[in-house]
Amino acid sequence: MRIHAEQALFGEIRGGHGLRETSGSRSLTAELTPRLDLPDTAPPGVEWSPFLSGFPHHDRYVFARTFLDTQATRAGMVLSHALVVPLNDLVSASDLRPLLARLMARLHAPLTVAPLDIELGNDIPPAAAELPAAAAALAQRSSGPAVRLGHQDFDDLVVSLWARLWPTMRRNFAFRLSFGPADLVETPTPALVCTPHTLVSRWRGHQRLDTVSLVPESLAAAALTSQEQGKVLRSFAYEIGAEATSFSELPLLERAYQLTTDAPDSIDGTITAVRLVQRLSPEPTRGKTGKAKLLERLQHQLETATASDVLTLRNLDMQGFENAPAVWTDLETWTGNSTFPPAQDSFFTQMLQDAIHTSRSTAHWGKAVLGGLRKAAGRPSLAFAHAVWRWVATDPELTRPLWAAGGPDDAWVGRLVETAPRTLPPGAAQHMIDISREEGLFRLHGVTVSTTFPPCEAARLHLSVEPRPFADGLKLALRNGTPEQVVDCAIDIGDPRMIDLAGTYVGRTPALLADLDFSTPTVQALWTVSLKCDLNAWRGPANPQAAFYAALADLIDGRPVQDGLIRSLAHTPLADLGSFSLRSKLWGKINGPDLDALTRATVQGWLEKASAGPPPFLLEPHLQTAVLNSPELYGQLGRMHAGAAVGIVTALPEFDEYRFRTWLRAASSYRQRVTPSTWEAIGRLVLDRNWRYTASDLTGMLRNGREDIRPALRACLPMIGLMDKWRYGLSAISHTERWKAIEDLAAELYPAGPNDRELWERAGGRTADLDQSGSGRTRWHQALQRIERGNEEPRLKHLLEEMRNDYPANQELGFFANNQNFTKER
Known part of the structure; x- marks a missing residue:
C-alpha cells in the first residue's frame, strides 16, 4: 500500500530547539517540537545517539530519528528528522522498514524536505532476538514501559514488534529513548523505551528485557510474538469481537479466555469473564457468537446459583452483549422461583437493598430482582411470605420496598397473614401496621399488631382501625391470647365485635363464664353470643339459673335485657320457670317464640314433676291454659299412675269432663290397680266439678262389678241416684x-x-x-x-x-x- 508522508526537520534555531523545515502544515508540525528534543538532559558520558522514536499525534503518526548535534553552537543540542503519516493508513501496514529507511541514517540533514509517497507492504519482518522478552514484558506490565538496555538495533525490535501488533494497538503504541522514569510525562506514555546501559540502576522495579525469560510464559506474550500458542488468544479475541488498543488489555483478554475454558467452571468465573469481555468488546454488534456462548454459560449456571452468586451480578454491565435481556429475564425467573432459604437471608436482604438503591446496582439487575420478587409474591408457595417476615425483622426499612415489590394482591396478602410470626420487634412491625392500615387490609393489620402488642392492646388498636361492623382481623389480633384473656378483653373493651369473638370461645368452653358478673350488660351480651354458638353455654355461669332469673327480673322491671338472651335460654333446661317466683308477672312481658318456648318448658317441667308426685306448684291461668293445650298432657296422663294423673287433673280447674271420662275408661280397662285413696280423690274431683256423666260412669263401673270404685262413689254420693245408693248399698236409704x-x-x-x-x-x-x-x-x-x-x-x-x-x-x-x-x- 502507498502511504503519503510529510517530512520535518528539528534542530538548533537561535540557540534553542525548534522546527527548521517541514513539508506539511507548519502549525501541526510545530506542535511536535517538544517531543522531538531529548526527553531530559543527557547525563555526562552516557552514549545514546542516535535513537528511534514513534508516537501518535492527533490523526497522524510520527516516526523520528534523533542525533546528538555535534555541530551545534552549544552542547546537548539534537537534530531530529521526522516522517508524519496518516494514522488510519499506517495502522493497516505491517512492515515499517520502507518507511524507516527514509529517515536520515547519519548526522546529515536531508537535502530537501518534501512530501514522500512510500510503498508499504504487509510482510512480517523476521523476529528480533529480543522480541519474546519484549512481548513477555509488555503482556504483563502493570505500569511503566518495557525497558530495553541500549539504543543499538532498537529499530529492529520496534519493527518486529509493530508487525505483530493488532492494528488497534498500533494506534496508541509509542516508543523512544528514556534516561529514566522521571522523563516519562507525555501522553500516551511510551510502552517501550531504550535506555543507556549505564543508567540501568534507574529502572529498578520496572520490566527490563534483560531480566525477562525469552520463552513466552503467557498466551498474551505468545500472541505478540505470533507463536502458535498465541493463536488461540487471537481467535478468542476475534470470537468476542475484542480489538485490544493497549498492552494492558492483553492480560485481561487472556484472563477472560482462561475463565471461559476453565473446568470445572463456576458462576463467579463466568461473571468475571463477562465483565472482562464487556470491557474488551463494548460494541454489541461485534463478537455476537462468542458473547452468546458466554451468556448461555452464565444462564445455565444461574439455574443453580445462590443469592450470594446473584448478588455479584448487581453491577454487571452487559451493554456490549446483544443477548443481555435474556440473562435479566432468567434472573427474574430465578428470583421468582427461589425457595428463599433462611441461610441466605443476609444475601437476599442485600439484594433488595441494592435493587431499590439505583446507585448500588445497574437498572437491569434491580428491575430483574424486583420483578422476580413480584413473581414470587404471586406464587402459591409460602416460602417468600416466610422470607418477607424474616427480612422485615432484620431490617424494618425493607418493609415498604417489599410491599411495593409484592403488590396488594389478595392472595399474596393472605399468604402474609398465614405465615406471620408470633412475635416481632415493635420497630419491625410498625411499617407493616402502617401499610395495612393505609391500604385497608384489616386481616394483615390484625395479625401484625398481634406480633408486637399484648392481646388486649392489640385488639383495642385493631378495633380503632377497622370500621364497624367489620371484624375480619380481630381474631388474628388476638391470636396470641388465651381464651381467658380474650374474654377479659371483651368485657374490658365492650365493643360488640369483641364480644362476638369472645362468645365463640365461650361457646367452646362455657366454664369461661363461671366467675363473671351477670348483672352487667356486657357479660349478658357475651353469654348471648356464646349461646348462639352453642346452646350448651347455658352451663357457663356458676349459677346459670340465678343468672337467667336475674335477666328475667330485669325484663319485668323494665330494665334492658340483651336481645336474644331470653330467646336462646328458652331452648335450654333453664327455660323451666317452675321455681321462678316472679313467673306470673313475666307472661305479660314477653310474646312470640320466647313466650311459647318458656311456657312449653315450664309446662313440661310441671308435668314431669307432677307425674312423680304432687303437683309442684299452683298453676296461674296462663300455665293452666298452656297445660290443657299441651300435646304432651294426654299422652302423659295415659302413661302415669292414676294417683298422679288425678293430681294433675285436680290442679286444672278447666280440665274437660269428656277427656277425663276418656282417661278413666282407659285407666279402668287396663286393670290398673287404683288405690282406695285415689278412687276417693276421683270421687271428690267428680263432686267438685259436678261431672254427672263421670258419676254415671262410676256407677256403671260398679254395676259391672268394679267393687274397688266404691270409695269414689261414696266421695261423690250427692251425685248418685237414690236407686243406685239403695241398690248398691252406698248409703242408708230412708x-x-x-x-x-x-x-x-x-x-x-x-x-x-x-x-x-x-x-x-x-x-x-x-x-x-x-x-x-x-x-x-x-x-x-x-x-x-x-x-x-x-x-x-x-x-x-x-x-x-x-x-x-x-x-x-x-x-x-x-x-x-x-x-x-x-x-x-x-
Whole structure:
C-alpha cells in the first residue's frame, strides 16, 4: 500500500530547539517540537545517539530519528528528522522498514524536505532476538514501559514488534529513548523505551528485557510474538469481537479466555469473564457468537446459583452483549422461583437493598430482582411470605420496598397473614401496621399488631382501625391470647365485635363464664353470643339459673335485657320457670317464640314433676291454659299412675269432663290397680266439678262389678241416684227415699201416669180411684201414696210384676221386685 508522508526537520534555531523545515502544515508540525528534543538532559558520558522514536499525534503518526548535534553552537543540542503519516493508513501496514529507511541514517540533514509517497507492504519482518522478552514484558506490565538496555538495533525490535501488533494497538503504541522514569510525562506514555546501559540502576522495579525469560510464559506474550500458542488468544479475541488498543488489555483478554475454558467452571468465573469481555468488546454488534456462548454459560449456571452468586451480578454491565435481556429475564425467573432459604437471608436482604438503591446496582439487575420478587409474591408457595417476615425483622426499612415489590394482591396478602410470626420487634412491625392500615387490609393489620402488642392492646388498636361492623382481623389480633384473656378483653373493651369473638370461645368452653358478673350488660351480651354458638353455654355461669332469673327480673322491671338472651335460654333446661317466683308477672312481658318456648318448658317441667308426685306448684291461668293445650298432657296422663294423673287433673280447674271420662275408661280397662285413696280423690274431683256423666260412669263401673270404685262413689254420693245408693248399698236409704226411688222409676217408664198402657188396672187397681189431673209424675206421686197408706188394690208387688212384664230387662225393676222386705210392707 502507498502511504503519503510529510517530512520535518528539528534542530538548533537561535540557540534553542525548534522546527527548521517541514513539508506539511507548519502549525501541526510545530506542535511536535517538544517531543522531538531529548526527553531530559543527557547525563555526562552516557552514549545514546542516535535513537528511534514513534508516537501518535492527533490523526497522524510520527516516526523520528534523533542525533546528538555535534555541530551545534552549544552542547546537548539534537537534530531530529521526522516522517508524519496518516494514522488510519499506517495502522493497516505491517512492515515499517520502507518507511524507516527514509529517515536520515547519519548526522546529515536531508537535502530537501518534501512530501514522500512510500510503498508499504504487509510482510512480517523476521523476529528480533529480543522480541519474546519484549512481548513477555509488555503482556504483563502493570505500569511503566518495557525497558530495553541500549539504543543499538532498537529499530529492529520496534519493527518486529509493530508487525505483530493488532492494528488497534498500533494506534496508541509509542516508543523512544528514556534516561529514566522521571522523563516519562507525555501522553500516551511510551510502552517501550531504550535506555543507556549505564543508567540501568534507574529502572529498578520496572520490566527490563534483560531480566525477562525469552520463552513466552503467557498466551498474551505468545500472541505478540505470533507463536502458535498465541493463536488461540487471537481467535478468542476475534470470537468476542475484542480489538485490544493497549498492552494492558492483553492480560485481561487472556484472563477472560482462561475463565471461559476453565473446568470445572463456576458462576463467579463466568461473571468475571463477562465483565472482562464487556470491557474488551463494548460494541454489541461485534463478537455476537462468542458473547452468546458466554451468556448461555452464565444462564445455565444461574439455574443453580445462590443469592450470594446473584448478588455479584448487581453491577454487571452487559451493554456490549446483544443477548443481555435474556440473562435479566432468567434472573427474574430465578428470583421468582427461589425457595428463599433462611441461610441466605443476609444475601437476599442485600439484594433488595441494592435493587431499590439505583446507585448500588445497574437498572437491569434491580428491575430483574424486583420483578422476580413480584413473581414470587404471586406464587402459591409460602416460602417468600416466610422470607418477607424474616427480612422485615432484620431490617424494618425493607418493609415498604417489599410491599411495593409484592403488590396488594389478595392472595399474596393472605399468604402474609398465614405465615406471620408470633412475635416481632415493635420497630419491625410498625411499617407493616402502617401499610395495612393505609391500604385497608384489616386481616394483615390484625395479625401484625398481634406480633408486637399484648392481646388486649392489640385488639383495642385493631378495633380503632377497622370500621364497624367489620371484624375480619380481630381474631388474628388476638391470636396470641388465651381464651381467658380474650374474654377479659371483651368485657374490658365492650365493643360488640369483641364480644362476638369472645362468645365463640365461650361457646367452646362455657366454664369461661363461671366467675363473671351477670348483672352487667356486657357479660349478658357475651353469654348471648356464646349461646348462639352453642346452646350448651347455658352451663357457663356458676349459677346459670340465678343468672337467667336475674335477666328475667330485669325484663319485668323494665330494665334492658340483651336481645336474644331470653330467646336462646328458652331452648335450654333453664327455660323451666317452675321455681321462678316472679313467673306470673313475666307472661305479660314477653310474646312470640320466647313466650311459647318458656311456657312449653315450664309446662313440661310441671308435668314431669307432677307425674312423680304432687303437683309442684299452683298453676296461674296462663300455665293452666298452656297445660290443657299441651300435646304432651294426654299422652302423659295415659302413661302415669292414676294417683298422679288425678293430681294433675285436680290442679286444672278447666280440665274437660269428656277427656277425663276418656282417661278413666282407659285407666279402668287396663286393670290398673287404683288405690282406695285415689278412687276417693276421683270421687271428690267428680263432686267438685259436678261431672254427672263421670258419676254415671262410676256407677256403671260398679254395676259391672268394679267393687274397688266404691270409695269414689261414696266421695261423690250427692251425685248418685237414690236407686243406685239403695241398690248398691252406698248409703242408708230412708222409707221416704225408697218410695221416692219407686216414683222416679215409674215416672221414667210410664211418663203418662199410672194408667199409662192400663198399667194400674192390670195390676188390680181401678182407674176411677186415680186423680186425673196434673202431670204424669204428679199422678204417680198420688197413686203411690195410696199404696203406701195401705189401700188394698193394687198391691205394690202386683204393680212391680206388671211393670216387669213390660220391661223384663230393667234391672232396677228387678231390684225392687226382688226386695221382699220392701214389697211386703205394702
